[in-house]
Amino acid sequence: MEDQQNHLALYRQMQLIRRFEEEAARAYAQGKIGGFLHLYIGQEAVAVGACAAMQKDDYVITTYRDHGQALARGMSARAAMAELFGKATGCSRGLGGSMHFFDAEHHMLGGYGIVGGHLPIAAGTAFASKYRGEPRVTLAFFGEGAASIGDCHEAMCLAALWKLPIVFICENNEYSMGTPLTRTFAVDDVTARAPGYGMPSDRFAAEHVFQIRDRLKVAIDRARGGGGPSLVEIRTYRFRGHSMSDPGKYRTPEELEAKKKLDPLSKTRSELEAAGLADALAKIDAEVDEEVADAVRFAEESPEPGPELLEQTTYKGEFAR
Secondary structure, eight states: OOOHHHHHHHHHHHHHHHHHHHHHHHHHHTTSSOSOOOOOTTOHHHHHHHHHHSOTTOEEEOOSOOHHHHHHHTOOHHHHHHHHTTOTTSTTTTSSOTTOOOBGGGTBOOOOSSTTTTHHHHHHHHHHHHHHTOOOOEEEEEEGGGTTSHHHHHHHHHHHHTTOSEEEEEEEOSEETTEEGGGTOSSSOGGGGHHHHTOOEEEEEOOOHHHHHHHHHHHHHHHHTTOOOEEEEEEOOOSSOSSTTOOOTTSOHHHHHHHHTTOHHHHHHHHHHHTTOHHHHHHHHHHHHHHHHHHHHHHHHSOOOOHHHHHHHHOOGGGOO
8 A cells, every 4th residue: 555655745746736826827817927827737646746756866858838847846836936927036037937947956957838849858868868877867748739740759769769768758638729639630649659769658547646656657767777768648637728818718617527527636635535634634735825825925025137137148258247
């Protein structure tokens, strides 16, 4: 039986991401966050399960929907929220915003705003690990909307050819922005392409954080052991629109409610309640609420990037310091 403390720890991570995203949505509606905001609500178990299967020195590279991976990897809620607020205390010093979270300390090498454009970067990161003889694995997250982008094919072809230590994780949330799978895929299986690249694959629906952790660990261990890359498709679902500007009217309320009944976070909570851990859950929820509230206060009180920071990051040569 899974250790209860570990179960609670993974619940806490998922709950932190959920509450962080909910408060980010509130701050966006209040005009405190500008630009784009892509929320991870509903997909938390994927990031948490994946990071639980990784080792400390492994790398994460993902898309513009990057808050969940960043928090699961260890980024503080303060640094994440301050970045959304465009403050100098943010993880990218307030210059990246929602789509460009970086955290070198925790080997979170980015959110990227260009669909599929980060996958060759992920392959390059894995190449560097192999070239240096480092036992590191790169996890590259992408959505099904990126699966038909040329950069995706090129990255996977090279990764397989060079047997790079990388796991490509397709978070298939069923809608490429607002376009359903039936209008984007002739074959409803991203992993059907894996044999053409010459790599093993796995495909499953996100039902439980342990399930995600354990199945991804197989691919991660294979990559670390020199077995090359894998393509893993995880069927998940986002409960909000593609971004805050998307009302999500392309799906029915009935579909959304049916999917919410399958929410891995709710399932984990129900299991822990059934195990007699209601008091521990209440304590975690209170701690998470305070952590997120503190992050919002910190972001509101932090300074905006000044001319000295903007000069360093805009100019080079005689203007650089």
